[in-house]
Amino acid sequence: MLASLTALLLCQLLGEGVVRLLALPVPGPVLGLAFLLAFLAVRRAVPGPLNQTAGGLLHHLSLLFVPAGVGVLQHLQRISAEWLAIAAALLVSAVATIVVTAVVMRAMIRLMKLDEAAEEEKAG
């Protein structure tokens, strides 16, 4: 538990450091995610305690959003001033993203004739 939490923080620290050093346009924790992914790929297995710690953190992921969400209090003025643009942007983007992603993925699966292969695999 303690070792795996330290491992997560080390990856994050490494990520933050490299992002600052090379002035990369990504958040430090995202690079930390990539580092951990690379580590797991080399190791070819997830250590049990790491699996538990990651699972515990991600199980309560919703809680971690709450403090930032309460920050909405600081933005009430902006939201009431720009509510139409914000609401329209969220709605248009959600619909377009779901449709485009699903249609492209289905088209690619059909194009590459992967749907039959996948069905056989499931049956077998």
Add this chain to the structure above:
Amino acid sequence: MTGELGDIWVYLRAGPLLWLTVTLVAYLLAQFIYERAGLNPLLNPVALAVAMLAAVLVLTGTDYQTYFEGAQFIHFLLGPATVALAVPLYSHFGKVKAVFLPMAVALVCGAVTAVVTAIGTAYLLGASFETLASLAPKSVTTPIAMGISDQIGGLPSLTAMLVIMTGILGAMLATPLLNALGIRDWKARGFATGVAAHGIGTARAFHVSEVAGTFAGIAMGLNGLLTAFLVPLVIDWIR
């Protein structure tokens, strides 16, 4: 409030313990309501907890800075939680090899669509630059979105709220939209929900199908990585 009780309140209100505890209590209460309502997507626990806490802060006349001094301990865990996303991403990698190319193409199309349609719509309706920058990363999971927003001159706390609203909206719209399109493949259904609606969409997809949930989770992780690279480019272009 007068006398000793007032003194105690003044003392507690100034320290981090009170607001840390109140945040946890509000979240547990929200979680309880959400579960009791049969996981109704309209009663999203994050939205409920935020609404409760906002009401408490307004009623007690507490400013956000004071609140955040306590809540920052929870907020801090978003960083390690983002790193931890590597674990499910790695665990599911075997299942996705067969459809790797369709997924990669759909991911790029979906990620670009999410960013461009959100910024484009808000831009046409006259939104300010800070609002545009806060909107740009709204389809990816909150810790990543807030990091991106901070980096490009958006308001991370506004982004967090927009991310949560996007997740709720996507989770509500996915099922009727995908049915209307006649898409029956659980891999494509789940993947689309994850690209559009990150963790909240992933939770929703898991309720419907294990396969859809797995692909939504992969989509959430990959979209977070791709969008972190994509958004700064798009923002540079409109700035």
